[in-house]
Amino acid sequence: KQEVTQIPAALSVPEGENLVLNCSFTDSAIYNLQWFRQDPGKGLTSLLLIQSSQREQTSGRLNASLDKSSGRSTLYIAASQPGDSATYLCAVDYGGSQGNLIFGKGTKLSVKP
Amino acid sequence: DAMVIQNPRYQVTQFGKPVTLSCSQTLNHNVMYWYQQKSSQAPKLLFHYYDKDFNNEADTPDNFQSRRPNTSFCFLDIRSPGLGDAAMYLCATSRPRQGVETQYFGPGTRLLVL
Numbered sequence: 001k002q003e004v005t006q007i008p009a010a011l012s013v014p015e016g017e018n019l020v021l022n023c024s025f026t027d028s029a030i031y032n033l034q035w036f037r038q039d040p041g042k043g044l045t046s047l048l049l050i051q052s053s054q055r056e057q058t059s060g061r062l063n064a065s066l067d068k069s070s071g072r073s074t075l076y077i078a079a080s081q082p083g084d085s086a087t088y089l090c091a092v093d094y095g096g097s098q099g100n101l102i103f104g105k106g107t108k109l110s111v112k113p
Numbered sequence: 114d115a116m117v118i119q120n121p122r123y124q125v126t127q128f129g130k131p132v133t134l135s136c137s138q139t140l141n142h143n144v145m146y147w148y149q150q151k152s153s154q155a156p157k158l159l160f161h162y163y164d165k166d167f168n169n170e171a172d173t174p175d176n177f178q179s180r181r182p183n184t185s186f187c188f189l190d191i192r193s194p195g196l197g198d199a200a201m202y203l204c205a206t207s208r209p210r211q212g213v214e215t216q217y218f219g220p221g222t223r224l225l226v227l
Contacts (some may be wrong), residue, residue, distance in 0.1 A: 004155075005191050033227055042155070043117075043203055053156035089155070098143055098210025101216060103155035 002026045002027045004092050006104035013080055014112050021075040021107045026077030029056045035064050037073050038106065047088075048075070056110030079109045116140070117219035123227045126194050134189040136204030136220045142213060145187040147179060148203040150221075156203055162187060170193050191224075199226045 001027045013019050022035070032051050036044040048057045048064040050073070056065040063076040077084055087108045091101040117138045126132040136145065143164050148156035160169045162181045176198070178190040191198055201223050205216040 009153075032214055036218075041201075041221070041223065043119075043220045044216075045218070046204075046215040049215050063177065088210075093214065097210060098161060099207045099214065100146075100158060100161070100169060100214070105155045107155075 002092070002094060002102055004090055004102050004104040006088075006090055006107050007073060008107060009105065010108040010110070012110040012112060015082060017078070017080050018078050018113075019080055019109070020070045021077070021088050021109070023073040023104055024076070025071050025073075025092050027094065028071050029094065030068060033064075033066055033073050033100065034091045034093065035062075035073075036089045036091060040086075042047075044089065048055075077107060077109075082108075082111050082113050085109055085111050117204060117206055117217050119219035119222050121222060122195075122220060123184045123223050123225070125227060126191075127227050128196065129193045132191050132224070133174060134191075134192055134224070135203050136187045136189070136203075136219055137185050137219075140206055140208075141184065141187070142206035142217070143184070143211070144207045144209060146205040146207070146216065147187070147189050148205065149198075150201045150203055151219075157160045159189070194224070194226045196226050199201060201225055 034049045035047045050066045059080040087106040089106040090104045118133045120143045145162040150156045198204045201221045204219045207216045
C-alpha cells in the first residue's frame with residue numbers, strides 16, 4: 001500500500017530558527033513529490049514540486065530535497081517567521097495519467113515571535 | 114486572476130437533507146478533483162473528472178455524487194448527509210502530464226451537519 005507519513009505532527013519554534021520538516025513514502029517509484037501549505041480553514045497552496053529525477057528545489061527561504069532510494073523528502077525553512085505558521089503537507093504523485101496525489105497528514109508549524 | 118472558486122464557504126445542513134457544493138475554475142484545467150478533509154487528517158480524494166470522464170475512488174460512499182456540466186464547473190452532491198460527513202470539502206484542478214503537474218486548490222467549503 002502506498003502511504004505518506006509526516007513527522008512530527010506538530011512543531012513549535014522561536015522566530016529566526018532554521019527548521020526541517022520530514023516526509024517519508026513507502027513506494028519509491030514516484031513521478032514527483034510536492035509540498036503544500038495550508039492555513040487554518042483554507043485550501044492548499046503549492047510551495048515546491050520535485051520531479052523524480054531531481055534532488056532538490058528552492059524557492060526563497062524554502063528548500064525541498066528528495067532521496068528516492070530511502071523514500072524521504074525534507075522541507076527546510078530558513079530564518080523562520082511568524083507568518084510561516086501553517087500546516088505543511090507532503091504529497092506524492094505516482095505517475096498515473098490522472099495526476100492523483102497521495103497526501104500525508106501534515107506537520108502543523110507554529111513560529112513564536 | 115485565474116483561480117479556483119468554491120461556494121459556499123460555509124454550509125450548514127440537517128441530517129439527511131441533500132446538499133450541493135459548487136466549484137468553478139478559470140484556469141481551463143481538464144482535471145477537477147474533490148477531496149474530503151477532516152480535522153488533522155490528510156485530504157482524502159473522493160473522485161475526479163478527467164475531461165468528461167468520471168473517476169470514483171473505490172472507498173467513496175454512494176452517498177457522494179458529482180456532476181461536471183462543463184469544463185469550468187463541478188458539483189459535489191451529498192444525497193443524505195450524516196454526522197460523519199461534516200468536514201472541509203476541497204476542490205482542486207490540474208492539467209497533469211500536459212504542463213501543469215501541481216494541483217490548484219480552492220478555499221474549501223466547511224460543511225456542518227446538524
